[in-house]
Amino acid sequence: MEQDGPDICAMSFEEALRSLEDVVRRLEGGEVPLDESIALYERGEALRRHCQARLDAAQERIEKIVSGPDGKPTGTAPFDAG
Template sequence: MTETNPDEMTFEQAMAELEQVVAQLERGDVALDESISLYERGAKLRKRCDAKLKEAEEKVAAITLDAEGTPKGTKPVEGL
């Protein structure tokens, strides 16, 4: 089975797989070598989730509101 590159996953996909990895590690019924591989995979998935959350936060922060509180446009966010 080939694993999807976390950089190509949506936030939801990465989070779902991360939850599976954590559940496997918490059960404690996997061999040490497999545990290490799972931990490494989990670290990559967590990094992807963090990046996608930061990206979403920056987009939300860039939305400007008018006096009535409705969006009137967005400001470009550096680095996106």
């Protein structure tokens, strides 16, 4: 069953996105038994949350770019994800 796939927390954004796309394709195909469909949907939701968290973290890092008095980027500030 797909539920036993790789640990989502250890996946890169790209890996999680590919897995999510696979889940969507399988569900849209309509050939998956009901119980497996439910497990796939749950895994898909976990993958979606993981991807969103990775995107949110990237956005925060981008927002940490430090601007000088003239508004031009002068560097970055340390990002604390914790």
